[in-house]
Amino acid sequence: MRTPSSLCLIAFILFAGAVIASTRATQTPKQSAAASTTPNQTRLKRGKYLTEEVARCTECHTPRDARGNLDNSRALQGAPVWIVPVHPDQNWAQQAPALAGFAAYTDKDGEKILEKGQGPNGEIIRPPMHIYHLNHQDAMDIIAYLRSVPTTTH
């Protein structure tokens, strides 16, 4: 037998259902706006983040001004190595090459360098460049970002 309180409960459930349905309807445009960010832009953003904030490629591959600060007007244009080892190391490199545009390297070169720590001909990368063992997607995101960096500055 239906009591007034069970009718009340049914009414409440129907009302709650309507509220949930209307909330979903209003969320749909937001979700599709997020989906319109192309995967490419997402990858480039992540590549920039990995390059600048995680692997910090810029620390060595961007030149510095007279006060030792990174000169971002020449981002990733290549730079003389600014750090020296505590113990002399014959193998220590003097120059970090330009990475902007990444035109000197194929994707395969980039993968080898960033995933295995080996140069394009299989040689071990010299210090102070790190021997990175990045995962494939991270390496690809960095490479995509480096290809998007302008090679000339004004």
Ligand code: HEC
């Ligand atoms: C601590 C300094 C330092 C950091 C950080 C650094 N590099 Fe390097 N990188 C160098 C130096 C120095 C060389 C030259 C090494 C050599 O001559 O073997 C080099 C070489 C390279 C090369 C050329 C390798 C070859 O054999 O031709 C590439 C490409 C490169 N770095 C990319 C990167 C990327 C991408 C990052 C960030 C993920 C990065 N580097 C971070 C210092 C650094």
